[in-house]
Amino acid sequence: MGGRVNEDLIKERRKCTFDIKELTHIIDCGEENTIKRKQIDNYILNIKELWDDVPEEYLSHKERYENAIKKAFIVLKVLRQLHTGNIQITDHRTPTNVYSIQDGIFRNVNPLLIHIGLFWSTIAAQASTEQQAEWLQPDSSMIGTYVQTELGHGSFIRGIETTATYDSTTDEFILHTPRLSAYKWWPGGLGNTANACLVMAQLYINGTCHGLHIFLAQIRDFDTHKPLPGIKVGEIGPKMGFNTADNGFLGFDNHRIPRTNMLMKNVQVLRDGTYVKPKHDKLTYGSMLLTRVTLISDLAYQLSKAATIAVRYSAVRRQSPIKSNEPERQILDFVSQQHKLFITIASSHVYRVVGLWMWNSHKRVTADIHEGNMGQLPELHALACCLKAISSRDASALVEQCRLACGGHGYMMASNLPQIYAYTTAAVTYEGEYTVLLLQTARYLVKFWRLAAEHKPLPQNFAYFEDYIKKNFEQWRNSPEGIIEGFKAIVAGKTKAAYDTLQCNLRNGREFEEAWNMASVQLTNASEYSTISRNDIEALQSRYEELLALIRPNAVGLVDAFDIRDEVLCSTLGAYDGRVYERMMEEASKSPLNEDVVNESFHKYIRPVTMKNKL
Ligand SMILES: CCCCCCCCCCCCCC(=O)SCCNC(=O)CCNC(=O)[C@H](O)C(C)(C)COP(=O)(O)OP(=O)(O)OC[C@H]1O[C@@H](n2cnc3c(N)ncnc32)[C@H](O)[C@@H]1OP(=O)(O)O
Numbered sequence: 092m093g094g095r096v097n098e099d100l101i102k103e104r105r106k107c108t109f110d111i112k113e114l115t116h117i118i119d120c121g122e123e124n125t126i127k128r129k130q131i132d133n134y135i136l137n138i139k140e141l142w143d144d145v146p147e148e149y150l151s152h153k154e155r156y157e158n159a160i161k162k163a164f165i166v167l168k169v170l171r172q173l174h175t176g177n178i179q180i181t182d183h184r185t186p187t188n189v190y191s192i193q194d195g196i197f198r199n200v201n202p203l204l205i206h207i208g209l210f211w212s213t214i215a216a217q218a219s220t221e222q223q224a225e226w227l228q229p230d231s232s233m234i235g236t237y238v239q240t241e242l243g244h245g246s247f248i249r250g251i252e253t254t255a256t257y258d259s260t261t262d263e264f265i266l267h268t269p270r271l272s273a274y275k276w277w278p279g280g281l282g283n284t285a286n287a288c289l290v291m292a293q294l295y296i297n298g299t300c301h302g303l304h305i306f307l308a309q310i311r312d313f314d315t316h317k318p319l320p321g322i323k324v325g326e327i328g329p330k331m332g333f334n335t336a337d338n339g340f341l342g343f344d345n346h347r348i349p350r351t352n353m354l355m356k357n358v359q360v361l362r363d364g365t366y367v368k369p370k371h372d373k374l375t376y377g378s379m380l381l382t383r384v385t386l387i388s389d390l391a392y393q394l395s396k397a398a399t400i401a402v403r404y405s406a407v408r409r410q411s412p413i414k415s416n417e418p419e420r421q422i423l424d425f426v427s428q429q430h431k432l433f434i435t436i437a438s439s440h441v442y443r444v445v446g447l448w449m450w451n452s453h454k455r456v457t458a459d460i461h462e463g464n465m466g467q468l469p470e471l472h473a474l475a476c477c478l479k480a481i482s483s484r485d486a487s488a489l490v491e492q493c494r495l496a497c498g499g500h501g502y503m504m505a506s507n508l509p510q511i512y513a514y515t516t517a518a519v520t521y522e523g524e525y526t527v528l529l530l531q532t533a534r535y536l537v538k539f540w541r542l543a544a545e546h547k548p549l550p551q552n553f554a555y556f557e558d559y560i561k562k563n564f565e566q567w568r569n570s571p572e573g574i575i576e577g578f579k580a581i582v583a584g585k586t587k588a589a590y591d592t593l594q595c596n597l598r599n600g601r602e603f604e605e606a607w608n609m610a611s612v613q614l615t616n617a618s619e620y621s622t623i624s625r626n627d628i629e630a631l632q633s634r635y636e637e638l639l640a641l642i643r644p645n646a647v648g649l650v651d652a653f654d655i656r657d658e659v660l661c662s663t664l665g666a667y668d669g670r671v672y673e674r675m676m677e678e679a680s681k682s683p684l685n686e687d688v689v690n691e692s693f694h695k696y697i698r699p700v701t702m703k704n705k706l
């Protein structure tokens with residue numbers, strides 16, 4: 092859409108006090124990454140077939156899926172070409188930068204998201220060298236997904252009921268769904284798209300259950316795409332978001348696969364049925380760990396999109412004067428509006444930095460595991476659980492706050508904020524539900540509190556538990572170091588309270604698991620335990636208000652630095668030129684309800700009632 096840039100946005104950009112490009116380079120981890128990202132953006136976003144004439148929202152469920160599949164395979168073809176041309180489409184920060192462009196292309200979810208993001212990465216991480224050589228061919232016919240959750244069990248994966256029974260007479264596993272609750276339910280791309288999948292199932296050899304293992308199973312004919320005999324597969328129906336993700340269900344009726352289809356890097360079943368144990372029995376959960384780590388950066392990116400839309404809109408939108416004799420003000424001038432928006436910008440930076448740190452930690456720990464050293468895995472798991480849980484919860488709350496900050500127009504699908512919210516809030520549940528993951532971290536903290544309480548040696552990372560017990564915490568200081576000290580005190584105090592409740596429940600004769608359940612609210616809730624006083628809080632509050640005023644002139648510059656193209660933002664409210672009302676009118680004109688001046692329902696239903704006695 093051509094036309095002049097909104098005057099208020101021009102003024103905002105003029106008064107910005109820092110170099111926007113420099114911040115963009117910091118966000119991209121270096122100028123060379125910015126250049127590379129822009130090249131890929133240009134290459135993919137210039138493909139005309141990827142753009143819709145009719146907005147996605149006006150399509151039926153079936154049309155949406157078919158449209159998304161058309162685009163997914165255009166993108167896949169391009170990615171394969173880039174790959175053979177030796178152009179790396181991911182970089183050292185996270186593997187997700189290519190996904191961000193796809194937000195714009197699909198305005199929803201790529202049905203191949205799990206194929207690209209989880210299927211290949213699980214094979215790469217958990218299959219043996221021979222299996223990888225066979226399955227990880229760039230021109231493979233396999234379109235895969237990651238099939239774990241069942242109708243009856245998602246969080247408690249040890250409860251999964253699908254079985255894989257070894258038949259040594261034929262050297263095969265028999266995959267079976269014993270009852271309705273064992274039907275696989277949810278995997279992305281499973282409904283219609285995938286012809287193969289990685290299935291999590293309970294391994295049985297000679298009547299002994301060895302727990303959960305991952306198996307590669309073909310489920311549709313590669314040529315005709317018809318489900319193979321013994322496979323019942325389909326799509327699960329409309330959802331709050333993810334409606335192009337093709338989530339599916341799957342049942343096996345004694346479906347046979349070769350023994351060599353079990354992922355055998357860390358664990359093996361030999362020809363004679365001998366079971367060779369893994370070095371750590373949670374290595375099978377590795378794909379969930381990796382996805383939790385990558386999600387932190389993805390959620391930071393979703394926050395930057397929401398902030399860009401809401402801040403630019405707030406600079407363009409003028410409503411009510413502050414003093415009655417003044418013109419109407421940009422809504423960005425209201426301090427309460429700044430409070431709603433600037434925290435979203437800040438949180439995006441926080442989770443981007445933490446996501447990068449976690450990504451590097453994951454690389455380091457994975458290299459150690461490769462060398463047979465499992466020592467750092469529990470800590471990485473505890474951190475990934477907690478950070479995935481709070482980043483998804485924060486992101487969905489802040490995206491919703493941005494939507495509300497755009498008033499009525501934020502409720503329009505054309506603002507793209509509802510779609511960003513639906514996408515973000517799903518992450519609170521998938522890949523480990525919020526509370527369930529927090530309780531995993533709590534379990535880890537309580538273990539170290541027990542050591543502290545029993546005055547046993549603690550690792551350096553938990554030295555502050557001992558400081559708390561010995562009351563070594565300093566008086567509150569209003570400085571970054573002081574705030575970190577304050578947070579340590581809160582964690583220690585919260586862990587102590589939960590631990591004490593747990594002990595009390597145990598003394599009252601409860602079994603450990605029961606006592607844990609009774610303490611679970613304390614285990615997940617925060618309280619104030621630091622030495623902070625009412626005066627300190629007042630000082631912090633006024634410092635916060637000063638900071639809002641300092642950020643205000645740079646607000647638009649800060650979101651411009653996220654450097655998200657209009658094609659990816661997909662928002663009438665957040666486009667770079669700020670021509671909000673023009674874009675809204677143009678989008679409204681695409682509504683099918685505007686095709687006829689008089690809709691035919693008037694003649695069919697309205698007129699016979701309203702004109703009944705007058706005809
Ligand atoms: C790559 C790019 C991707 C981008 C894609 C993004 C879009 C994605 C789109 C959507 C995609 C959506 C895709 C999807 O949604 S795929 C489906 C995802 N599903 C889940 O995430 C299920 C969540 N549940 C679990 O993970 C397990 O059941 C938990 C962990 C809760 C319990 O499990 P379990 O009952 O077996 O264990 P336990 O509680 O008895 O604890 C026993 C011990 O084990 C330790 N322990 C547990 N786990 C780990 C671990 N991993 N590494 C190391 N250690 C671990 C634990 O600390 C404890 O240690 P200790 O205290 O005894 O010492």
Ligand SMILES: Cc1cc2nc3c(=O)[nH]c(=O)nc-3n(C[C@H](O)[C@H](O)[C@H](O)COP(=O)(O)OP(=O)(O)OC[C@H]3O[C@@H](n4cnc5c(N)ncnc54)[C@H](O)[C@@H]3O)c2cc1C
Nearest residue numbers: 238239240244245246277278279517520521522523524526
């Ligand atoms: C959009 C989307 C995409 C998905 N994609 C995939 C996919 O590709 N592949 C796949 O395999 N799965 C997928 N899933 C499934 C997803 O991983 C599960 O839904 C998720 O792990 C939560 O499990 P659940 O549905 O069993 O929830 P439940 O565990 O039934 O949660 C319900 C409530 O019970 C509480 N609860 C459960 N256990 C405990 C406990 N021990 N202590 C305290 N409270 C507890 C929870 O906190 C929650 O409040 C997807 C889900 C969604 C929404």
